[in-house]
Amino acid sequence: MIEASGVDLSASSDEGEDAPAKDRQFVTALARGLSVLRAFTSSTEVLGNQEIARRTGLPKPTVSRLTHTLLELNYLRVVKDRDKYQLGPAVLALGMAFFRSNSFAQIARPFLQELANATQAHVALGIREGLNSVYMQLWRGRGQSITISREIGFHLPLAKSAMGLAMVAALDEDERPGVIAGLKAQVGEDWPRLEAELARGRREIEQTGFCIALGAWSPDINAVAAPLIAPETNTLYVVNISGPAFILTEEVLRNDVGPKLRATIERMRETGAVEWPPFAGRPGGFY
DSSP states (O other), X not given: OEEXXXXXXTOOOHHHHHGGGGSTTOOHHHXXXXXXXXXXXXXXXXXXXXXXHHHHOOOHHHHHHHHHHHHHTTSEEEESEEEEXXXXXXXXXHHHHHHHHOOHHHHHHHHHHHHHXXXXXXXXXXXXXXXXXXXXXXXXXXXXXXXXXXXXXXEEEGGGSHHHHHHHHTOOTTTHHHHHHHHHHHHGGGHHHHHHHHHHHHHHHHHHSOXXXXXXXXXXXXXEEEEEEETTTTEXXXXXXXXXXXXXXXHHIIIIIHHHHHHHHHHHHHTTSOBOOOOTTOOSOOO
């Protein structure tokens, strides 16, 4: 089994949390508490106050007060000792409420399970959360012999994934500047390389309907991704297919798995389940 654990790269600095406070309706304390919950990248991850402080950029005394409050409200639970926490049952209740209110994942389920079976790979439906994509649903091919250890709620950085390339390519013009500025600040001196990768991803989606990433998140994993819009809510999602690099080679991604992904989205469009994101500059489109 290939492990693919991760860290949340969307954490803000303390200054960043206070910046929106110029809006009198913005509650900084609430934003900080939510940033503590976002520091956990999976339901099984165990973090102490020091690690939470590092991921969020918040002072450790602030983190200590927030984790105490979240513990009392059942959004966190103690593991092993008082310095270690996991996400608590109140987070699960919120997550279940979100899934019950979101019908798109259920609509997509038969199409994406069929895609997972056809490609014998790991298929994920993701949505953007800050500078990350978050896995909403996962499908694995029946009889698939090699799996990747990820779960619902997994955070995948926009800057280091095929899913991220596809997500950024399809952002509308209102969202794009803020996300680009965030990515530029996040990667620092590596921005020229990432900027070129984002441009490549956009070109590939314009030309073929999907983009690929070779070893972007992990050197052992390759992936292909495509964006789509759920027309009922006008929400941008990305479908991502990933697997071991020695199986999902560049040739396989471009000539087999990618076209199967595009064909699946085309079938979904025929039923009215999805639309293609109308991002600027698309030369006529591939559909």
